[in-house]
Amino acid sequence: MEKIYLDAPNLGPVEKEYLVKCLNSNYVSTVGPFVPDFEEEFARLLGAEAAVAVQSGTAALHMALHALGIGPGDEVIVPSLTFIATVNPVLYVGARPVIVDVDPATWNIDPVGLEQAVTENTRAVIPVHLYGNPCQMDAIMEIARRYNLYVIEDATESLGALFNGHYTGTFGDFGCFSFNGNKLITTGGGGMLVTGDRERAQRVKFLVNQARDAARGYYHPEMGFNYRMTNIEAALGLAQLSRFRELLARKKRYAVIYRETLGDIPGLQFQSECQGGESAHWLSCLRVSTVKAVKLAAALAEEGIPTRRVFMPVSDMPYLREYARPCPHARDIYEHGICLPSSTLNSDEVTKKAALTIRRVLLG
Ligand SMILES: *Cc1c(COP(=O)(O)O)cnc(C)c1O
Secondary structure (H helix, E strand, O other): OOOOOOOOOOOOOOHHHHHHHHHHHHHOOOOOHHHHHHOOOOOOHOOOOEEEEOOOOOHHHHHHHHHHOOOOOEEEEEEEEEEEEHHHHHHHHHOOEEOOEEEEOOOEEEEEHHHHOOOEEEEEEEEHHHOOOOOHHHHHHHHHHHOOEEEEEEEOOOOOEEEEEOOOOOOOEEEEOOOOOOOOOOOOOEEEEEEEEEHHHHHHHHHOOOOOOOOOOOOOEEEEEEEEOOOHHHHHHHHHHOOOHHHHHHHHHHHHHHHHHOOOOOOOEEEOOOOOOOOOOOOOOOOOOOOOOOHHHHHHOOOOOOOEEEEOOHOOOOOHHOOOOOOHHHHHHHHEEEOOOOOOOHHHHHHHHHHHHHHHHOOO
């Protein structure tokens, strides 16, 4: 079978053109026109008021928490099923993560569990639009309003996903994106915060530049960070952004192909969209109740089909044990779920062939 990729990036002539232009300008570091251009284009695409480019999705989440003044004594609600980079920034600012189980159909934080986890110390919630699938944002925003909580969306996997016609990342106080090599668009490594509040954006811009007061030379009125994106990364980002619709459409086609080919298999369920949600399908994922993920992944690897395990529930990490609570849905999805080849390098034909092979393996 022709090679099929799990989540490799898709780079072509446009990317080369932008990178050469950047090199020729000699502005490869944190000064240069591509950074503000990338921020503006990104904000415009999402319909957000402002955007700030940073070094990674993790840095974006860290800056959102820091800029909102969250720290020791505060609790931040996170889902049990996510990449660890959702949780670590909560510890960076000295707050306590409160881990809530996910919904078994959407794999995203369960709004009922979220509300039950609120205490008088809760300051924020970080809903994660897992694998590109939007969270139930109307319910989450309503709970946040009622309990006066900040909402920081972890939209690192969900660029292009919609809830009630609006892009994920534009609902909360901040939306955080990642441009790691395996995400929908890449800058090699990078991230972005979007916000509806220009002052907040200015504040983050200041914090990520070592909190430097440029008007007074090297004067720093508070502790800052070096989380700036470089011009060379932003050049790559702008090139990728110009292909956003093409890349997103590919992901959506794979989701249709997998559903058409595998949807009738007994015990098999795809990660499903909530009411009002339209997934970006960053990775097409499924769960098969009759087989363990380890076994299925091994059988598919023998057929030349790369897959990846679903994230391990975050409370399994030794340094997070003290925050652990039972999260049976996250555990079940971890044990039975896998992510299928979803790289935008894959043709529809090779994806269809892979889907047919998966079908054969499952129905063996
Ligand atoms: C990729 C990712 C991040 C972090 O992004 P980086 O750019 O790798 O730091 C955070 N949360 C989730 C759910 C992710 O998938």
